[in-house]
């Protein structure tokens with residue numbers, strides 16, 4: 001293995017939005033091409049709040065041609081019960097439960113309004129070992145949008161972890177140095193991990209304002225300062241097994257992004273692996289790329305490592321700009337630009 005050609009265990013995407021219907025059809029192939037498994041987010045409209053919902057959606061993903069293994073997440077609402085948690089925990093196709101604070105991002109209008117009402121649900125999750133995946137932002141409109149993750153740590157996540165220390169928790173798509181420091185501050189005992197996206201490793205908040213407003217760089221949580229991006233890169237490229245990859249690839253049609261009130265979300269599934277390789281190469285950390293992309297997440301979720309392998313080659317290639325979808329098109333993250341790494345699936 002040379003630094004120009006890396007053979008990796010096929011990666012998993014531990015945070016993915018596939019949508020449904022025509023959009024699902026359009027984007028499912030991008031994940032099939034590069035990933036062995038994906039944790040599929042349940043924020044459809046209406047959200048997926050029962051085991052039956054999850055299994056029906058899983059079947060639609062397979063029917064759309066997925067060749068990766070979809071692992072499903074229950075959308076947590078105020079009405080969830082311990083019985084639902086127990087049913088999900090007993091089912092091999094269910095990976096965990098997703099907590100969106102109400103109105104945090106696309107499709108989260110049904111999210112949780114009061115964590116205090118869910119003590120029995122969290123106790124059932126701790127008991128069964130079913131992980132809780134958290135969109136870690138407060139939704140109070142009075143809190144500055146760039147501070148919402150840090151305030152969430154202080155007011156919600158820290159107290160939740162103190163109350164339920166054995167609840168297996170994943171702090172999703174972290175964006176701040178504060179989030180990295182929070183993970184470091186807790187015991188490394190398999191009860192807390194964090195995912196990091198390709199786009200938060202690659203750019204900071206300037207990307208949204210480069211020469212004008214750039215809606216295709218807008219996502220939630222919003223990218224933060226350069227010092228935050230640096231902290232994410234340090235965590236991802238470190239030997240701390242609690243930080244692993246989740247793309248948060250989130251397709252929206254171009255006209256929904258280029259709008260007077262554009263949607264949050266970056267469609268990165270086709271370009272995420274090349275981007276992460278580029279970031280790791282820049283940090284002289286290609287030796288840890290496989291751990292970040294392919295093994296740490298599987299270990300946290302108690303899944304076997306994938307058997308198949310793929311190769312990343314240092315061969316410059318121009319990424320396609322868009323994919324056709326749902327009567328329009330979706331703009332790719334870094335689409336139309338030259339990426340220094342190319343993915344070859346065996």
Ligand SMILES: [Zn+2]
Pocket residue numbers: 015017041248250
């Ligand atoms: Zn997401």
